Amino acid sequence: MPTRKPETAKPGPSPETIVKNEIDSALSAFRASDFEARLRGRIRAESERSGRSRRPGRRSVLAWAGLILVLVSGVSIGVWIRSRAARTGTVLAIFEAALARSPLFRPNPADEPAGRFQQTASPGPLEQTIERALRPLFQEPLAATPGERVSPAPRSITVEELDRKIGELIKGYKLELFFSEYLKKEEDV
Amino acid sequence: MRDKIRTMETSAGAGSKTFEELLALKETVFRICLGYVQNYADAEDLIQDVYLKAHRSLNGLSNPELGREWLFAIARNACIDHRRKDRLGRLLPFLYEKGRERRQDPAPAVERDERAQALKEAVRNLPEKLRAVFVLHTYGGLSYREIARSLKIKEGTVMSRLNRARTGLERRMKDNADKKA
Numbered sequence: 341m342p343t344r345k346p347e348t349a350k351p352g353p354s355p356e357t358i359v360k361n362e363i364d365s366a367l368s369a370f371r372a373s374d375f376e377a378r379l380r381g382r383i384r385a386e387s388e389r390s391g392r393s394r395r396p397g398r399r400s401v402l403a404w405a406g407l408i409l410v411l412v413s414g415v416s417i418g419v420w421i422r423s424r425a426a427r428t429g430t431v432l433a434i435f436e437a438a439l440a441r442s443p444l445f446r447p448n449p450a451d452e453p454a455g456r457f458q459q460t461a462s463p464g465p466l467e468q469t470i471e472r473a474l475r476p477l478f479q480e481p482l483a484a485t486p487g488e489r490v491s492p493a494p495r496s497i498t499v500e501e502l503d504r505k506i507g508e509l510i511k512g513y514k515l516e517l518f519f520s521e522y523l524k525k526e527e528d529v
Numbered sequence: 530m531r532d533k534i535r536t537m538e539t540s541a542g543a544g545s546k547t548f549e550e551l552l553a554l555k556e557t558v559f560r561i562c563l564g565y566v567q568n569y570a571d572a573e574d575l576i577q578d579v580y581l582k583a584h585r586s587l588n589g590l591s592n593p594e595l596g597r598e599w600l601f602a603i604a605r606n607a608c609i610d611h612r613r614k615d616r617l618g619r620l621l622p623f624l625y626e627k628g629r630e631r632r633q634d635p636a637p638a639v640e641r642d643e644r645a646q647a648l649k650e651a652v653r654n655l656p657e658k659l660r661a662v663f664v665l666h667t668y669g670g671l672s673y674r675e676i677a678r679s680l681k682i683k684e685g686t687v688m689s690r691l692n693r694a695r696t697g698l699e700r701r702m703k704d705n706a707d708k709k710a
Binding site (some may be wrong): 353355356363369371373376379382389482 | 667699
């Protein structure tokens with residue numbers, strides 16, 4: 341009785357053999373296909389397309405993109421203005437507000453009435469005192485003492501004389517208190 | 530002016546001659562594409578794209594003697610792009626499903642073979658460096674020298690990568706068979 345050999349696993353074909361079989365089968369199908377005819381058709385269509393795109397009057401993709409961008413921007417600005425107008429009243433008011441905010445269109449302060457654009461803070465106690473003290477100078481006729489006319493100081497006047505004259509003016513207008521420190525210093529000297 | 534026109538005609542003629550020469554390599558290019566995508570229909574589509582790209586950029590080919598390597602490089606890049614799109618298509622099917630139809634592979638006998646399927650899967654999963662060498666050599670039938678020039682690596686590197694690719698493929702196929710058993 342013949343003894344049966346133990347069954348061993350049959351080694352499969354090597355990767356190279358499998359690849360060769362696959363290539364043979366695929367290549368025969370490829371050879372039968374109309375590869376070249378399709379390719380030439382595509383090349384012809386492509387060259388026709390590129391020829392058409394070179395014709396004058398035909399816009400490039402970039403030009404179309406630019407045109408669409410401008411249109412979209414225009415529509416967005418229009419929508420924004422409409423929405424603002426609905427909130428603030430008129431379209432003109434929007435532009436006025438925008439111009440008022442813009443530093444480019446801010447009016448020249450020199451052309452404006454004083455105080456509108458150059459408003460300072462309210463005067464402090466020292467400024468108020470000075471203003472109060474000097475106010476009579478601009479309201480009453482200039483005089484060293486009440487009733488006495490003051491003649492303008494000549495150019496040749498010395499510093500000491502000018503100092504004395506100013507002292508008299510101060511006394512005449514009862515500004516001793518305000519300039520007391522100054523007068524005291526003068527006396528010390 | 531006449532000289533200029535003659536030069537243009539000559540260069541156009543030379544370009545067309547070069548393209549015809551490249552067209553003679555269509556079977557090698559097809560085999561390379563098949564090796565990369567492991568699918569007949571995709572390989573057939575890819576080879577069209579490869580030759581269209583080559584036709585478009587034929588003027589950029591400075592040295593016609595390197596036309597072969599240049600064409601193989603285009604094919605390789607097209608296959609890598611296709612693989613990338615395929616992956617993306619799996620993630621975002623709505624982007625790529627439209628207009629894409631799967632044609633029947635004309636190699637049903639090979640398809641049915643489990644070992645062939647396992648090999649396809651293993652080739653797909655090879656690292657890119659090893660896959661490039663394996664596909665160009667085994668599918669494309671390119672010599673070590675041609676592969677080295679096409680991939681801009683040394684011939685010794687081609688040999689070692691090919692060896693690693695074969696070992697890796699056999700191991701993967703064996704693992705696959707063990708899993709099924």
